[in-house]
Amino acid sequence: MKIAPSTISLLLAAALAAGAPATVCVAGETEFGDDVLYRYTDENGVQVLDDAVPPRYVAGGYEILGRSGRVLKVVPPQLTGDELKEQKRRRAQEKADRKLLKRYNSIADIESARSRKLATVEQDMAIMRSNIVTLGNQIEQEEAKAARTQRNGGDVVPELLQRIEDLRQEVEVVRERLQRREAEAERLDKEFDRAAARFAEIAD
Structure with missing residues (x-):
């Protein structure tokens, strides 16, 4: 009716x-x-x-x-698929904004946090670079031993060759870790850039 x-x-x-x-x-x-x-x-x-x-x-x-x-x-009217996605995105952004405003009081706070985070990562990378240099020197020393043995007409013992191979593999492992840390430093820097820009938009 x-x-x-x-x-x-x-x-x-x-x-x-x-x-x-x-x-x-x-x-x-x-x-x-x-x-x-x-x-x-x-x-x-x-x-x-x-x-x-x-x-x-x-x-x-x-x-x-x-x-x-x-x-x-x-x-209310039921939302369409696109409207649901937009609602979810908007709610996620609102949640992130509240978290951002709760964590930082100013852009200066964000820059200070950036410096602390990146300093820790840079310290780790400096240690890794130092380790790569040290391992490289060890490889050179072991290879020099093998070369002297061969020049003197001797056979290089398998243990020495294995030690050289182990050192090379260790260098590769450290290099991969260094690359991951370098990528992390870049990611962190971009995240703090976005945080600072967003804070400037919503802080007022």
Whole structure:
């Protein structure tokens, strides 16, 4: 039973006088009982007052009205896939913004944190570079021993060759760790750039 919005007061008054329930709830809407009406917009853009919301209109949202005509609840339109993604992105950004404002009081705080973080990473990288140099020197020494043995007509013992190979592998391991730390330093620097820029946008 569709009802024009302009006649709502008369119908509600009549329902009250007769003592009859005005409607049956939409499936799942039980919190207000049976004495409610539903207002939704049809495919022509016309608002309709009815005792139920046809399934094809539920996604468009609707209102639940009491017998007095007071709006009891507003059910918003269902979001599309893109709208859900945007809502999720917006909520994630709001959460990140709150965290940013809680962590830092100023851009100067952000720059100070950047310096501390990068100083730790730079210290680690300096140690790794030093280790690579030390290992390189050890390799040169062991290779020099092998070369002298060969010049003197001797055979290089397998243990020496294995030691040289082990040192080379260790150098590769340290170099890979150094590359990861260099990438981390670059990532941290960019993250602090973004944090400072975002803080400047939302701090005021």
